[in-house]
Amino acid sequence: MISLRTISARFANGTAGLPAVSLLVAALVAAPVISLAILAAKGSGDLWPHLAAYVLPQAISDTLLLLVGTGVLVIVIGTSAAWLVTAYEFPGRHFFQWALLLPLAMPTYIIAYAYLDLLHPIGPVQTALRAALGLSSPRDLILPDIRSMGGCILLFGFVLYPYVYFSTRAMFVMQMANLVEVGRTLGAGSLGIFLRVALPLARPAIAVGTSLALMDALNDIGASEFLGVRTMTVSIYSTWVNRSNLPGAAQIALIMLALVIALILIERFARRRQSYAGSTQRARRLVPERLRGVKALGAWLACALPIFIGFVAPALYLFVEALARLRFAGLSSSLLTQIGNTVLISALATIVSLALGLVLAFTARMMRNAVTDVILRVASLGYALPGTVLAIGLLGPLALMDDAIASVSELLTGRTTGLVMSASGVALIYAYVARFLTISTGNVESGLSRLSLSLDHAARTLGESAGGVSRRIHLPLISPALASAALLVFVDCMKELPATLLLRPLNFETLATHLYGEAARGTYEDGSIAALAIVLFGLLPMILLARTSRAPKKAGLHMPQREGVAHG
């Protein structure tokens, strides 16, 4: 009876559905993984001796080098940029706050293409350099090739650091003030505060951002393959494509997935005893310290450099190319349709991801236990798989859903249906949500983790329902984290390629597929207009976000004067 009463009370609060929805979401995200596991079980495992002898030694060392190198770079760039724009006031700071996100707006493989064009011995940079040095032949000046491990790490570092910048800055903005001021009072230097106060406190955020960046690097196939780096992901492809051994490829993919999960769990385990929630009182924004002279210039350069390398240089190159193409090829008439398709499908997927991310994070906050923890981790699996592998894994579940829809339709109307899921684009939204859900859940979760549970308890004591706590306290407080999540997911959806290629309906082009079509033909410059359109539409939300986050904030958590919370 008691449990029944609890349940009915929860229904009254509007929260009882949360765990059920969370479970369903986790099941939907897990579906492609399960379908891959079924595939993998069909394989004999005979490829492993070959892999162990000839492929793994190189692939593992390449993969580790790439991940360690990229990891160090994204953490160094991401955290220091986030700290500079939060803790200091210097010219350009407000611009940098959002401009530091720009490298996210362009597909990594396009940046790789652009950099090879720019830095090739016969490209503009080396040609100008030779002219300046009075050299005539490329052989007289041999510079390191970007098509190398080093080149790949640099590129990933400067393109993927925004994930770390993003998550860390939110952390710095929301909770550091008191501790930093204590540090300052105690006479700690700027660097000391950064290294000994800010970084350790931001660790959950750094972990979230870095794991996103590293999964991107690990699962990338376009850029790293183009630059000659052979990660495990490349082995998945050659096993599948050249040896027609999809089960074997699924086996490799699942083992990689297990390793990724293990790494994430180890990191979480390592900080299991630490709590990062801010105090409920007087949490407020850090007052930035004004920098002058050389220090201001230094801060400016430290923020400008990653934006220049990760965005300005390749975008400028694309822009010049796009102008040249426009002159002789004109503007494609289908560009508008492609923009419409891209924005529509990405916006829908973003809304769904956000809604489900909220459900998952609230479920976990309201009932933190082993079950909800597993649900949350399972719902994040999609990002840990290479995009094509996820898309292949989705084919089976999508077919089952279409079968079910057809059966229901036959039962109800006597008429069968075609492939509703793929023909309607729902398959695409499913794929995007399955892939990017972790970004929205992670952002919401880390936003929530900064709100002390005593807030919830206080509100509940005052008679507020659980749903009311979420609506009236949590949501307003984590709205910056929500906006961030929306932006990241939206941009990632716009760029998404492998699942879009494989699962889209007939005659459905997005900016990313159009760009890829040109790139596949070797005329990616022709696609530069599409690439710039992705950048442009990725930029708009960024600027919007910057404007909202700059609006003056009411002092943090002092909310009792707002009606509703107090009397409930």
Next chain:
Amino acid sequence: MAHAQEVNLYTVREPGLVKPLAEAFTKKTGIKVNTVFMNDGLAERVEAEGARSPADVLMTVDIAKLVEIAEKGIAQPVSSPVLEAAVPAQLRDADKRWFALSLRARLIYVSKDRVKDTAMNYEDLADPKWKGKICIRSGQHSYNIALLSAYIAHHGEAAGEAWAKGVKANLARKATGGDREVARDILGNLCDIGVGNSYYVGLMRSGAGGPDQEKWGAAINVLLPTFKNGSTHVNASGAAVAKNAPNRDNAVKFMEFLVSDEGQKIYTEENFEYPVKAGAQMHPIIKAIGDLKPDALALSEIAKHRKAASLIMDRVGFDN
């Protein structure tokens, strides 16, 4: 689902080529072509879609993919006198499940300035005299897997492995990038010779890829290599009619159009490919490469060795 006047095309071929083909077909027949352009996974998608799949024509590149479509049981046999007359027997499935539509030859690009050789065999690529001089794309790329498969078909697996090892030892840089990067790297003095497909020569030299690529194309001489037996390795693009095609008749019509003089002309004009149809027109840039004598081995014979070829590429560490 099945309207009389449309055909649904699943293709891995770029929109830049498919669009002109589809437009010409629609203009001629009034049949609308609905397209989805994808990459890896075409066969898996059709397989998963099963009986309700809207796919009519499956159009792909590389012999391995054509054979895979037949082996997966997602294609249906087509008895068409038009297709059989246009496509030579070694370029189509014995059981009529797929037909090659266009050909590309695997060629050797050499530096105009630095290489005097005017004729080479594929076997020569392993000659130590080219140490540090060769550029090539990934050994696991389907074009190179097909080349090594053909090598194995002619000389056996052990010889194939020795050859791959020899070529690897001669590489000037990592085996990566595309075929066009070979020409660009030759111009940039990173290497002297390299391996690339025939249509890239057309795409570069015609200016279709822009003025930069025209310079790359001008920096190379293009050799038409052969195996020691005197024939050149060709790969194919091709198509099949899907097993559950809702518009089967239109699918056959579309494929017949692709091997007609008009269709074949688009292949060579838009994408600089060799026609499959004897006597069909050829783009002047491609004609200038020389008289192609394609390997007489059936494509399906060559495709049998591709797993061995892929394993060899791993064993010799071709991409490391």
